Amino acid sequence: MTPQPNPPDPDPAPSARTRNAAATREAILQSALVAFTQHGYNGVGVREIARAAGVTAMLVNRYFGSKEQLFAEVVDVVFSGSTLITDDLPSLGRFAARGLVASEPRSVDGFVLMLRSIADPRATEILRRAIDERQRQLEAMLSGAHAHERAALFLALLLGIRAMQHMLASPTLAGAGEVVTDHLEALFDVLVERR
Numbered sequence: 001m002t003p004q005p006n007p008p009d010p011d012p013a014p015s016a017r018t019r020n021a022a023a024t025r026e027a028i029l030q031s032a033l034v035a036f037t038q039h040g041y042n043g044v045g046v047r048e049i050a051r052a053a054g055v056t057a058m059l060v061n062r063y064f065g066s067k068e069q070l071f072a073e074v075v076d077v078v079f080s081g082s083t084l085i086t087d088d089l090p091s092l093g094r095f096a097a098r099g100l101v102a103s104e105p106r107s108v109d110g111f112v113l114m115l116r117s118i119a120d121p122r123a124t125e126i127l128r129r130a131i132d133e134r135q136r137q138l139e140a141m142l143s144g145a146h147a148h149e150r151a152a153l154f155l156a157l158l159l160g161i162r163a164m165q166h167m168l169a170s171p172t173l174a175g176a177g178e179v180v181t182d183h184l185e186a187l188f189d190v191l192v193e194r195r
Contacts, residue, residue, distance in 0.1 A: 040116030
């Protein structure tokens, strides 16, 4: 009786392709995060994003479909990684205040991304949807009357302070200390607490 050959090993190529596909997709997304933050939606094209990721523009479109869809994913990543809102309602005001006071401009910054992209109507609509979703999440956390309006005001306060810090470089708000943190917390708490 002749020995039967062992069955062939499973083809390692599919898992390698999967890992490479995931790594390629992540490289494109990271390149887009930086590019859109630095140049805004209108200031950068798919070719530049692809070049920085080490891929072709065709590959970017294969993974994301279009520049608009790529931007939408970038916005999702930026908004989901927010360092200004926590799910812990009792500490929400303090968390937001401390996050604002401690914030410094970064290479990937959601506020800067928004500011530099808002001139394009497609980008504005994507940003509006992301903010609306964040507002719905915040509203669901709040109890009491007028939760919808309070959530909208909470986000408007965040964005207004970020504008003062990073667009106008307000010396009072940029690198502010405990006094500003305490006042901000009190403002946020008015919106968070039940009325």
